[in-house]
Amino acid sequence: MKEFAHLFNAIDQSTRTTVKTNALAEYFSTAPEADRLWTIALFSGRRPKRAVTTTKLREWAAEMAGIPLWLFEESYPVVGDLAETIALVLPETASDTDKGLTYWVEALRALSQKTEEERRAFVEDAWRGLGGTERFVFNKLITGGFRMGVSQKLMTRALSKATGHPETELAHRLMGNWTPEDTSWHRLIEADDPTADASRPYPFYLSYGLEGDVAALGAPSEWRAEWKWDGIRGQLVLREGQYFVWSRGEELMTDRFPELARTLDYVPSGTVFDGELLVWHPLTDSPANFNTLQKRIGRKTVPKKLLTEAPVVLNAYDLLEWQGKDMRDTPFAQRREILERLCHDLPDAAPVRLSPQLEFDTWEALADLRQVARDENAEGVMLKRAQSPYLMGRKKGDWWKWKLDPLTIDAVMIYAQAGHGRRANLFTDFTFAVWNGNDLVPFTKAYSGLTDAEFREITAWVRKNTLQRFGPVRQVTPHHVFEIAFEGIQASPRHKSGVALRFPRMSRWRQDKPLQEANTLDDLNEMLRIYG
Amino acid sequence: MTEAPVLSFTERGIYCAAGDFYIDPWRPVDRALITHGHADHARAGHARYMATSAVLPVMRHRLGDINAQPVQYGEVIRIGDAEVSFHPAGHVPGSAQIKVSVAGEIWVASGDYKIENDGLSEAFEPQRCHHFITESTFGLPVFRWQPQHLVAAEINAWWRGCAEAGKTAFLGAYALGKAQRLLQMLEPANGPILTHGAVEATNAVMRKQGINLLPTTQLTKDTDPKAHEGAIVIAPPSALGSTWAKRFGPSESAFASGWMQLRGIRRRRSGDRGFVISDHADWPGLLAAVKATEAENIYVTHGYTDIFARYLGELGLNAQVVPTEFGGEEEGEDAA
Numbered sequence: 001m002k003e004f005a006h007l008f009n010a011i012d013q014s015t016r017t018t019v020k021t022n023a024l025a026e027y028f029s030t031a032p033e034a035d036r037l038w039t040i041a042l043f044s045g046r047r048p049k050r051a052v053t054t055t056k057l058r059e060w061a062a063e064m065a066g067i068p069l070w071l072f073e074e075s076y077p078v079v080g081d082l083a084e085t086i087a088l089v090l091p092e093t094a095s096d097t098d099k100g101l102t103y104w105v106e107a108l109r110a111l112s113q114k115t116e117e118e119r120r121a122f123v124e125d126a127w128r129g130l131g132g133t134e135r136f137v138f139n140k141l142i143t144g145g146f147r148m149g150v151s152q153k154l155m156t157r158a159l160s161k162a163t164g165h166p167e168t169e170l171a172h173r174l175m176g177n178w179t180p181e182d183t184s185w186h187r188l189i190e191a192d193d194p195t196a197d198a199s200r201p202y203p204f205y206l207s208y209g210l211e212g213d214v215a216a217l218g219a220p221s222e223w224r225a226e227w228k229w230d231g232i233r234g235q236l237v238l239r240e241g242q243y244f245v246w247s248r249g250e251e252l253m254t255d256r257f258p259e260l261a262r263t264l265d266y267v268p269s270g271t272v273f274d275g276e277l278l279v280w281h282p283l284t285d286s287p288a289n290f291n292t293l294q295k296r297i298g299r300k301t302v303p304k305k306l307l308t309e310a311p312v313v314l315n316a317y318d319l320l321e322w323q324g325k326d327m328r329d330t331p332f333a334q335r336r337e338i339l340e341r342l343c344h345d346l347p348d349a350a351p352v353r354l355s356p357q358l359e360f361d362t363w364e365a366l367a368d369l370r371q372v373a374r375d376e377n378a379e380g381v382m383l384k385r386a387q388s389p390y391l392m393g394r395k396k397g398d399w400w401k402w403k404l405d406p407l408t409i410d411a412v413m414i415y416a417q418a419g420h421g422r423r424a425n426l427f428t429d430f431t432f433a434v435w436n437g438n439d440l441v442p443f444t445k446a447y448s449g450l451t452d453a454e455f456r457e458i459t460a461w462v463r464k465n466t467l468q469r470f471g472p473v474r475q476v477t478p479h480h481v482f483e484i485a486f487e488g489i490q491a492s493p494r495h496k497s498g499v500a501l502r503f504p505r506m507s508r509w510r511q512d513k514p515l516q517e518a519n520t521l522d523d524l525n526e527m528l529r530i531y532g
Numbered sequence: 533m534t535e536a537p538v539l540s541f542t543e544r545g546i547y548c549a550a551g552d553f554y555i556d557p558w559r560p561v562d563r564a565l566i567t568h569g570h571a572d573h574a575r576a577g578h579a580r581y582m583a584t585s586a587v588l589p590v591m592r593h594r595l596g597d598i599n600a601q602p603v604q605y606g607e608v609i610r611i612g613d614a615e616v617s618f619h620p621a622g623h624v625p626g627s628a629q630i631k632v633s634v635a636g637e638i639w640v641a642s643g644d645y646k647i648e649n650d651g652l653s654e655a656f657e658p659q660r661c662h663h664f665i666t667e668s669t670f671g672l673p674v675f676r677w678q679p680q681h682l683v684a685a686e687i688n689a690w691w692r693g694c695a696e697a698g699k700t701a702f703l704g705a706y707a708l709g710k711a712q713r714l715l716q717m718l719e720p721a722n723g724p725i726l727t728h729g730a731v732e733a734t735n736a737v738m739r740k741q742g743i744n745l746l747p748t749t750q751l752t753k754d755t756d757p758k759a760h761e762g763a764i765v766i767a768p769p770s771a772l773g774s775t776w777a778k779r780f781g782p783s784e785s786a787f788a789s790g791w792m793q794l795r796g797i798r799r800r801r802s803g804d805r806g807f808v809i810s811d812h813a814d815w816p817g818l819l820a821a822v823k824a825t826e827a828e829n830i831y832v833t834h835g836y837t838d839i840f841a842r843y844l845g846e847l848g849l850n851a852q853v854v855p856t857e858f859g860g861e862e863e864g865e866d867a868a
Contacts, residue, residue, distance in 0.1 A: 012795070014804050067673050068846065074839045075672045088674035090794070149799075424796030452800070469838070490595040 003031050004039065004101045005133040017154060022152070024158030034102040037180035037188065042253050043155050044174060044370030045250065047144040051111035052119055054082055054143060060120055064127060065089040077417070077472040080424020083139030090127055090135065097129030102180075108141055110371075128385070131274065153158045153393060163189055168203075171392055176200035177244075177252055181531040199252065202233040202272065202328065203392035207399035213361050214402065217383065223356040224332065224386050225272055225366055227378035228401050230290050230488070230502075231278035232297065236260060236352065237321075238271045246278075255300060255455065257312050261353050266350045267342065274390075275316035275355060282311070282348075287377045290502060291490045309403065316343065317355040317382075320390060328390035332398075335390070373404055379487060380404045406485035406503075407527060409519045410510055412440055413480045416470045417473050426455050427462040427474075430506075432484055434497070436521040440478055442523060443497035449485070449506035458509075481518045483508040489528050497521065497526050538614070538634045538663070539641065541831070541854050546641055546665065550634040551614030553643045565616065567643025568627035569594060569708060582609075584618050586626025586654070589741045590708060590734065605654065617791075621645035622656030623811050624709030625743055631659050639663040640825060644834075645808065648819040650680060652743070658824035665831040665854065666822060669812040670790050671840030677790070677814045684717035687788070687807055690709050691722050694784050695762030701778050704769035704787040707731045709811055711766050712738060714788055715746050726751040728776075729799030731766050757781045769801075790814070822849070 010023035027038055041047075061074040079085040104126075111119050130138050140146055156174065160167045173188060174221070175201045210217075217223060234253070237244040243264055245253045254260075257277065279288040279296065292310050296302065301326060319339040320327055327335050336357070343354035358381060360366040370381050380403035388398035411432035419428035429447045433440035450458070458480070468475040485507035492500035536549040546559030553563040560577035566614055566796075567573055569590040574583070576595050583591060585602035592598060603609060605628070608617045613635075618628035629642040638661040643821045645667070649655040677683075687703070694701035705711045707730040715735075718725060726746045727735060732750040739745055749755075751765055757780050771777060772785045790810025798806035813821060822830055822844065830851040832841040837853040844851035 016804070065673065068843075071673060071839065071843055074836075075674045078672060078836075079674055079794055084795055085674060088676070092676070421796050422799045424794060424800075426800070 001100055001102055001130070001134045001137060002095075003027065003101065004035065005030075005137050007039075008133040009133055010135055011150060012148060015078050015149075020150065021154060021158045021161065024155060025161035028159055028162035032100060032102070033185040033462060034180065035100050037183070038101050038105050040155065040159070040174065040188075041180050042141075042146045043150050044152055045146075046179060047146060048105055048109050048141070049112065050142065050144055051108050052123060052142055056116075056120070057082070057123070057139075057142065060123060061086040061089060061127075063123060065091065073471070078425050080418065080420040080422075083143045084136055085138050087136040088126075093128055093131045093220075095129070095131035095134050097126070097134075100422040104138060104141055105180075109283045119378055123506070159189070165189070166314075168392060171203045172200070175203055175250060176246075184349060198239040198242060199237060201237055201244070201246040201250070202274075202326075202390070204233065204235070204248050204398060205391045206394040207401045208394065208396050210383070210400040210402040214367065214383075217400070219368070220363055221362060222386055224336065224384045225360060225369075226355050226382045226384070227358070227373060227376055228380045228382045228403060229276040229278055229287065229315055229355070230377065230379045231276040231287065231293055231315070234275065234277045234314065235320070236263065236273040236275070236316075238264060238267055239269050241269055256296065256302065258302060259307060259311055260314060263314075263350060264353050267352065268323070270321060271342075272321035272353060274317070274318035274320055274491060275341075275352075277312055278315050280313040280353070281311045287315075289377060289490060290488065291492075291500070312351070314352045316352050318390065323376065331387045331389065332384050333386040343346050364392075370402060370404065384408040403494075406487055407489065408483050408485050408507060409524060409527070410481050410513060410514060410517070411443070411484050412478050412518045413476065413482060414440055414442060414478055415473050415522070416476055423455070427459040430482075430483065433478075434519050434521050434524055435516075441497050441521050443495065443499060443521075444484060444486070444501045444504045446482075446484055446506050448502045451507065454509055478515060481510040481515060482506045483510055487525075489532050491528060491532055497524065499524055499532075538632055538637050538639045539665070543572070546612050548611075548632055548634075551611035551616065551632070553611055553614075553616075555630055556643065563611075565630050566591065567621065567630060567641065568624055570624070570644070573643060580615075582832060584626045584628050586741065587628070588626075589737050593733070593737045619653035619659050620657045621649065622649065622653050625653050625712070625738060627653060629657075629659060631661065637662055639665070640827075641665040642667065642821070644669070644812055645821065647820060648677065648680060648812045650716075650811075652713050652716050653709075656821070658821060661825050661827050663829040663831070664822060664825040664827035665833065666818065667812065667834050668818060668835035668837050668840040670810065670814050671818055671836040673815045673833070675790060675793055675814045676816060677808060677810060680717065680809070683807055683809045686811075687714070687786075688719045688722060689808075690784075690786060690805055691718070691764050694764075695723050697784075698782060700757065700760075700770055700780050700783040701764040702783050702785040703764055703766050703807075704772045704785065705731075705766060705789070707768050708734050710788060711735075711768075712743075712745060713811070714766060714809070715748065718746065718764065720746055723764065724749065724760045726755070726760060726763050726765045728765065728767035728771050730768050730771075751780070752797075753779075755780075832834075 007023055007027045011020045024526045056073055062069045076085045126138055156167050156171045159170050176197050188285055233248040243261055245257050245260055247253050272522055279292045296312060319335045322338055358369050373380050383400040385398040411434055413430045414433045415431035416427040417429040419426055431442050431445050433442045462476055465477045466474045467477060484504050486501040486504040488502035490500050536630055540547050544559040544561055546555040553565055554561045554817050555565045556567055556573040557564050558575060564578040564580045566734045566799045574591050581598050581600035588600055588602050591618050603618050605618055608615055613752050615633045617631045621627040621629045623644040623646055629640050630833055632639045640659045640661040645656055647656050691701045711731040727748045729750055735748055736744055769787055784804050786805035786807060787801055788807040788809050790812060792806030828850055830844050830849050831854045833854045833856045841851040841853045
């Protein structure tokens with residue numbers, strides 16, 4: 001694993017994308033083909049199934065390090081990364097096991113067939129034979145989550161540099177349902193037919209949030225608008241008489257949405273939709289809130305009852321492939337025309353619906369529509385340039401999301417916990433409460449929204465104002481008030497406060513606001529009544 | 533037993549009733565015994581100071597004209613009913629552990645310390661005592677340092693790499709102590725050694741008191757980058773990435789601190805490289821130091837106090853946490 005560890009160090013020791021790209025390109029030109037494939041797989045989230053539970057890893061590591069388990073557990077939140085914590089507490093060793101990345105990945109996969117004693121012996125042997133970065137990388141292979149400052153985009157650029165193929169083509173090739181075990185470097189990267197895999201989706205085009213004046217986008221006539229739905233972005237791929245459902249995170253979700261199979265009855269193969277998966281109420285002809293959809297997301301197999309109670313449809317807003325042809329270079333307005341004709345002919349029973357476009361002549365008219373988005377169970381409006389091709393990744397210019405202003409409430413911070421990774425040893429994860437009489441009732445957590453400087457300031461404060469520790473969680477003196485912004489509010493019997501928020505985050509640190517002036521549980525219930 | 537303990541922990545700092553003095557107090561007092569010159573230990577405003585003669589020049593440089601009595605390592609001084617002596621702590625040049633004996637009971641306040649001999653500071657000398665006050669900046673088993681010569685090899689290799697790529701190497705380090713230690717680890721054959729004004733000021737103080745440091749040139753706005761190709765610049769962490777550094781053309785930056793052991797903290801600082809080197813004891817160092825004192829009563833300050841004290845408790849020692857005005861942990865990230 002020396003080459004891979006070397007690559008890891010080269011990437012990890014620089015903050016510059018050119019240095020990282022060059023290191024990766026060099027690796028893709030020189031490493032064994034199997035190792036290259038596994039590297040692509042790991043960096044695009046295709047990690048092998050976890051063969052050992054993290055609980056066991058902690059126990060084995062603490063024992064080998066000769067420290068009590070509680071001491072290991074106290075160290076973990078400071079380091080903020082389990083693989084790294086293990087690598088650091090184990091006794092120093094020279095790296096004398098010389099096996100490649102593929103060997104280790106395959107050996108780890110084989111572990112699932114082994115007994116616990118065999119697994120332990122394997123892991124401990126590896127720990128004894130691997131030093132420094134190699135040991136850390138090995139732990140990362142077991143624990144997964146190979147995030148190390150390499151985006152898919154950066155990896156694609158490096159691959160392009162190493163192979164001479166265009167980035168857009170490579171990005172498409174890397175999509176979909178492959179593992180290093182069922183493909184080869186040649187098939188994945190070099191072979192002629194990029195649609196060889198019938199399930200392969202297209203790279204998603206992602207929008208940016210609109211900031212500033214909408215009129216800066218130019219003439220309204222150049223733009224098309226739709227509701228921005230609060231569902232799951234998905235691609236529905238119909239090819240060779242089969243259907244495939246992909247999430248934006250490139251997760252194959254076909255089995256979770258069996259009702260979408262019926263699309264094949266109405267729409268020919270060689271069609272790919274881009275749209276939003278939503279639970280749809282046939283009676284009211286409107287989408288259900290996100291909570292209802294959430295019941296479906298978590299289920300790998302769906303019980304019949306849930307299928308009837310919470311039927312899912314694809315609200316289609318784009319057509320990426322039609323009659324087997326890649327449509328992405330066709331202007332949006334034309335793609336939309338075909339999509340509209342196609343959907344117009346669909347019966348109500350079809351699980352694909354057209355996401356309607358909003359009529360507007362002026363930006364003022366669109367702004368008025370946006371104000372009532374919540375009544376449509378939408379989060380705001382989407383703006384798409386009529387003449388734009390379907391790009392890949394997050395690119396500014398042609399797609400904008402213009403969301404509603406979030407709901408806000410002023411709340412008191414009562415618990416704090418350290419973050420992970422880059423936020424290790426900094427208190428970044430907070431629990432917030434509102435007043436109920438003289439009591440503070442916790443109602444939400446939030447992790448984001450503050451600047452690094454603010455996190456440092458609050459961290460120093462937490463250290464000096466800890467009342468009690470519960471493992472990694474610290475109860476702090478109620479003192480600081482934060483404005484919490486969120487997108488929606490729902491009743492939730494699982495929460496002490498009785499409500500659950502959607503996308504809560506800290507929008508402002510209200511250092512101007514005295515503790516007693518934070519909002520109350522009554523205020524929260526009133527919001528639930530209006531917006532829930 | 534006596535009614536008052538030899539040393540007690542007050543809101544002004546560590547207090548000795550028998551001698552009516554404080555050790556590293558954080559509020560103004562009449563008499564302050566100072567372990568070393570870092571800002572969180574040597575503060576302004578005390579009526580009388582006592583510190584090792586090697587620490588005083590730096591303290592005077594920072595605090596101005598103070599009324600201070602110099603002492604030598606090992607010299608026993610009587611203050612009231614207490615006998616006091618200063619012993620090398622290995623933290624920075626002149627740094628001391630302060631030993632206080634009253635009627636045969638011995639306490640040692642170690643200030644900040646490290647076990648490894650860095651070749652610049654007087655090497656740490658363990659003191660047998662009954663009561664030992666220890667820091668715990670790096671009191672977790674994830675902190676273990678490499679020997680200094682290995683870190684030196686890494687730094688010099690990085691510097692050569694920068695020079696070969698036509699870049700200036702900016703090395704961030706605390707201006708007092710760490711900067712001079714790093715300076716002595718550099719191979720002058722690699723290229724010119726430049727310093728930020730804050731580092732050079734401390735260099736000048738140390739040279740004047742007879743500490744032999746490698747030759748350095750202060751980087752000013754008139755310094756010509758072309759005349760210093762392949763240079764390394766030692767600067768306080770806050771100066772890295774500033775316009776001050778950017779003016780000097782293409783560069784790479786690195787930060788030298790014990791905190792660089794943790795990838796998350798290193799990435800958060802968004803420098804290119806991190807070198808793991810600290811003037812504080814690592815986990816094995818803390819344990820070795822505690823053991824060498826043979827003390828049964830351990831007081832843990834500055835850092836992962838609760839955790840380290842609990843662990844010492846499991847080893848059968850009577851360990852307790854001492855609150856300090858300084859929270860510790862990341863507080864001294866720049867200095868550690």
